[in-house]
Amino acid sequence: MSQPDAIIIGTGVIGAAIAFEMSKAGWKTLSLDRNAQVGHGSTAGSCAIIRMHYSTLDGTAFAWEGYHYWRDWAGYLGLPDSADLAQFKETGCLVMKTEANGHLDKHMTYSAELDCPFEEWTPQQIMDRLPIYNLDSFAPARRMDDPEFGQPNGAQLQGAVFWPKAGYVTDPALSAQNLMAAAKQRGAEVRTGAEVVEILQSGGRVAGVKLASGEEIHASVVVNVAGPGSAHINGMAGVLEDMTIETRPLRQEVVHVPAPEGFDFETQGTIVSDSDIALYCRPEHGNHILIGSEDPDCDPHQWCADDTSYNHDFTDQWTTQAMRYAQRVPSLGIPSKTRGVVDLYDASTDWIPIYDKSSLPGFYMACGTSGNQYKNAPIAGKMMAALIDYVEGGADHDAQPLHFKLPYIGRSIDVGFYSRKRPINTDSSFSVLG
Numbered sequence: 521m522s523q524p525d526a527i528i529i530g531t532g533v534i535g536a537a538i539a540f541e542m543s544k545a546g547w548k549t550l551s552l553d554r555n556a557q558v559g560h561g562s563t564a565g566s567c568a569i570i571r572m573h574y575s576t577l578d579g580t581a582f583a584w585e586g587y588h589y590w591r592d593w594a595g596y597l598g599l600p601d602s603a604d605l606a607q608f609k610e611t612g613c614l615v616m617k618t619e620a621n622g623h624l625d626k627h628m629t630y631s632a633e634l635d636c637p638f639e640e641w642t643p644q645q646i647m648d649r650l651p652i653y654n655l656d657s658f659a660p661a662r663r664m665d666d667p668e669f670g671q672p673n674g675a676q677l678q679g680a681v682f683w684p685k686a687g688y689v690t691d692p693a694l695s696a697q698n699l700m701a702a703a704k705q706r707g708a709e710v711r712t713g714a715e716v717v718e719i720l721q722s723g724g725r726v727a728g729v730k731l732a733s734g735e736e737i738h739a740s741v742v743v744n745v746a747g748p749g750s751a752h753i754n755g756m757a758g759v760l761e762d763m764t765i766e767t768r769p770l771r772q773e774v775v776h777v778p779a780p781e782g783f784d785f786e787t788q789g790t791i792v793s794d795s796d797i798a799l800y801c802r803p804e805h806g807n808h809i810l811i812g813s814e815d816p817d818c819d820p821h822q823w824c825a826d827d828t829s830y831n832h833d834f835t836d837q838w839t840t841q842a843m844r845y846a847q848r849v850p851s852l853g854i855p856s857k858t859r860g861v862v863d864l865y866d867a868s869t870d871w872i873p874i875y876d877k878s879s880l881p882g883f884y885m886a887c888g889t890s891g892n893q894y895k896n897a898p899i900a901g902k903m904m905a906a907l908i909d910y911v912e913g914g915a916d917h918d919a920q921p922l923h924f925k926l927p928y929i930g931r932s933i934d935v936g937f938y939s940r941k942r943p944i945n946t947d948s949s950f951s952v953l954g
């Protein structure tokens with residue numbers, strides 16, 4: 521290819537969305553990924569839940585905006601009718617009211633302020649939708665070797681909030697491939713099997729990348745969207761020093777189990793976030809249930825030294841999560857053969873992403889997605905394209921952060937919220953919930 525204007529490292533859902541949005545804005549982009557296929561980083565392991573409830577107003581606004589692109593996926597991409605597209609299943613998301621989430625007062629206030637629909641449900645309404653449920657309270661979450669593991673604490677769940685517009689995407693890797701196909705339609709190029717090993721610099725500015733093959737590719741803009749490999753790439757670029765927010769690979773296990781016999785969870789079920797047992801779940805193809813962890817204090821965080829060499833096998837964390845869910849669904853069968861996903865979050869210090877420039881002119885980062893940014897990929901792509909235009913146009917984003925209008929909900933956000941140099945956001949849940 522001729523020399524690109526911008527190199528994007530990573531072809532996950534966020535990297536591919538940035539490629540699409542920058543191509544639409546007139547950039548000649550080249551996306552690089554060391555994997556053999558687009559979207560086969562942590563995106564492929566994602567639960568791909570599209571929810572709107574967040575513990576900050578900005579987080580809620582971004583996610584509510586993000587929903588609109590999934591709702592109109594085909595329209596957003598503009599691919600030929602014959603294209604095989606990922607599907608958005610609008611199941612709704614039920615969130616149990618607990619002490620841990622402040623009975624969702626903050627979440628409802630933010631949703632109401634943003635005209636994002638939600639309904640308060642009584643315990644009876646929960647049981648009507650999920651007759652397999654048992655509403656005993658088990659908090660706090662415990663590990664299996666705790667003698668009180670699985671013992672109800674005597675209280676009952678008092679209700680929940682249902683966000684009807686939430687849902688999930690059936691095939692997250694395919695969604696990244698869809699975005700990349702749409703980007704290519706706009707002139708973007710992509711190379712897989714291309715591992716970046718060095719960030720080139722010249723005259724105090726980024727100058728391109730060097731690949732493991734020894735090849736150098738030159739461009740005056742480089743964007744780090746390397747997912748759990750982001751800290752390594754930021755280290756290569758020498759931009760870690762002025763960052764107050766760190767990013768680190770964090771290992772996660774996701775459980776797949778069949779739904780209890782006689783209940784069609786795939787069509788009757790919904791996404792559920794249940795901090796009483798520190799789990800979230802969603803329907804999965806073949807009447808399965810997919811169960812992820814909300815990272816309770818009792819579970820040690822499994823930080824990984826790097827994003828390539830980590831334990832890909834299930835551990836007793838799989839069984840712990842399955843058994844915790846069986847507290848809520850007593851008829852759940854737990855197969856002896858473990859199935860599911862082991863993958864990595866790119867966790868940031870406050871579990872809020874970084875969408876920002878860096879101390880090296882021309883080098884940008886979209887990282888620290890902390891297990892909760894799949895849903896935001898299209899709008900993050902749009903915002904990054906606007907940010908890069910803003911800074912390359914001469915603006916000082918650190919001193920005067922870009923204000924960016926979210927096109928669907930019509931609200932302007934201060935992109936400095938996602939700064940690499942922000943004070944740690946104490947409103948965050950400091951968990952995958954963001």
Ligand SMILES: Cc1cc2nc3c(=O)[nH]c(=O)nc-3n(C[C@H](O)[C@H](O)[C@H](O)COP(=O)(O)OP(=O)(O)OC[C@H]3O[C@@H](n4cnc5c(N)ncnc54)[C@H](O)[C@@H]3O)c2cc1C
Pocket residue numbers: 529530531532533534535536552553554555559560561562563564565566567568569570714715716717745746747748749753772774812861863864865886887889890891892893894895896
């Ligand atoms: C188990 C799990 C469940 C999740 N569930 C949800 C959810 O329900 N809802 C939600 O909103 N979010 C969820 N997330 C988070 C979401 O999936 C991620 O935020 C998102 O997929 C990150 O996309 P990305 O493009 O930034 O990174 P990735 O998809 O990880 O892509 C990064 C790419 O960079 C490449 N790369 C890295 N280093 C190099 C290098 N040196 N040279 C070349 N290429 C390189 C990798 O090969 C990879 O393909 C979940 C994540 C996990 C792991």
